[in-house]
Amino acid sequence: MNNKYLELKKKISEYGTIIIHRHSRPDGDAIGSQIGLKEAIKATYPYKKVYVVGDTTEKFMFLGEMDNISDDVYNQALAIVVDSGDEYLISDDRYKLARCIIKIDHHIAKSKWDCASLEIVESDEVSCASMIADIIFKLSFKLTDLGAKALFTGIVTDSGRFRYEGTNDKVFEIVAKLVKYNFNLDDVYSKIYVEDLEVVKLRASLTSKFVLSEGGVAYLMNTQEDIKNYKTDVFTISRGMVGIMSGIRGINVWANFTEDENGKVIAELRCTSKYNVNSIAVKWGGGGHKQASGATIANFDAAKAMIKDLEALLKENNDGN
Numbered sequence: 001m002n003n004k005y006l007e008l009k010k011k012i013s014e015y016g017t018i019i020i021h022r023h024s025r026p027d028g029d030a031i032g033s034q035i036g037l038k039e040a041i042k043a044t045y046p047y048k049k050v051y052v053v054g055d056t057t058e059k060f061m062f063l064g065e066m067d068n069i070s071d072d073v074y075n076q077a078l079a080i081v082v083d084s085g086d087e088y089l090i091s092d093d094r095y096k097l098a099r100c101i102i103k104i105d106h107h108i109a110k111s112k113w114d115c116a117s118l119e120i121v122e123s124d125e126v127s128c129a130s131m132i133a134d135i136i137f138k139l140s141f142k143l144t145d146l147g148a149k150a151l152f153t154g155i156v157t158d159s160g161r162f163r164y165e166g167t168n169d170k171v172f173e174i175v176a177k178l179v180k181y182n183f184n185l186d187d188v189y190s191k192i193y194v195e196d197l198e199v200v201k202l203r204a205s206l207t208s209k210f211v212l213s214e215g216g217v218a219y220l221m222n223t224q225e226d227i228k229n230y231k232t233d234v235f236t237i238s239r240g241m242v243g244i245m246s247g248i249r250g251i252n253v254w255a256n257f258t259e260d261e262n263g264k265v266i267a268e269l270r271c272t273s274k275y276n277v278n279s280i281a282v283k284w285g286g287g288g289h290k291q292a293s294g295a296t297i298a299n300f301d302a303a304k305a306m307i308k309d310l311e312a313l314l315k316e317n318n319d320g321n
């Protein structure tokens with residue numbers, strides 16, 4: 001048994017109040033990890049107070065609502081931050097008020113967090129939810145049907161429906177345990193993969209709009225005006241649409257640049273398995289995984305410079321495929 005898992009259990013058993021945070025503009029893995037862990041702690045230690053906090057993404061709220069808590073709840077609390085590679089990504093920075101902070105994550109770590117007394121980071125894991133499920137099963141924690149459903153949602157979304165690197169026998173073993181709980185798979189799939197007609201139309205528009213640079217990088221640039229015209233939001237058009245450039249023969253590196261509400265540009269970078277976009281994301285102040293990384297950059301001029309970096313990456317690795 002991993003010593004860090006035992007240390008986590010010890011900390012959880014020591015605290016009466018536990019507050020679970022994750023990154024802002026949450027995806028299925030962020031919400032799934034957060035609610036899955038809350039359900040496991042509540043089921044194992046029914047007398048503890050366990051809260052989940054942060055901003056919301058409509059699509060994933062079928063897993064449960066966030067809690068509204070006052071600052072004083074943090075005084076004697078343990079904060080567990082899941083699925084957040086960098087501190088600036090964490091939604092609700094009151095985690096800093098907690099007596100003790102623990103990080104559980106699966107992104108490539110750039111440096112240690114000074115604030116955290118324990119960090120469990122497994123960057124080879126396909127999702128944070130599979131990591132948390134593994135920890136829960138290894139520690140013999142109890143789990144509820146909702147917890148299993150949340151963790152399953154995290155795994156299926158972050159693994160791209162069991163396709164991305166890191167989806168291995170261990171992940172399928174964990175999923176086999178989760179699906180034994182009482183939740184309906186179709187209920188999950190219909191919530192995450194049945195889309196509004198507007199979103200399908202948005203995907204069609206962007207598919208006909210993306211550009212292939214001279215150096216072979218596919219990209220999109222979405223302004224705030226585009227977001228208004230398409231009647232969509234930053235999450236849907238940035239993280240939600242980067243995938244439209246995937247699975248196209250000959251496109252190995254692609255990027256989706258979206259102006260956010262503050263005039264900054266969110267860069268979503270992706271590549272096929274032969275490449276690694278993470279170092280470019282890190283160079284621009286972001287991070288993530290080898291094949292899926294992101295950064296928030298100053299403007300669209302910076303995006304153009306980033307495209308040059310991505311073209312150089314393609315060139316360096318180009319062996320004619």
Ligand code: AMP
Binds near residue numbers: 083269296
């Ligand atoms: P995941 O949260 O596992 O889906 O990680 C991939 C996603 O997180 C991508 O959309 C990245 O753009 C984003 N991401 C991960 N780490 C960072 C970071 N340090 N800064 C900005 N975006 C990030």
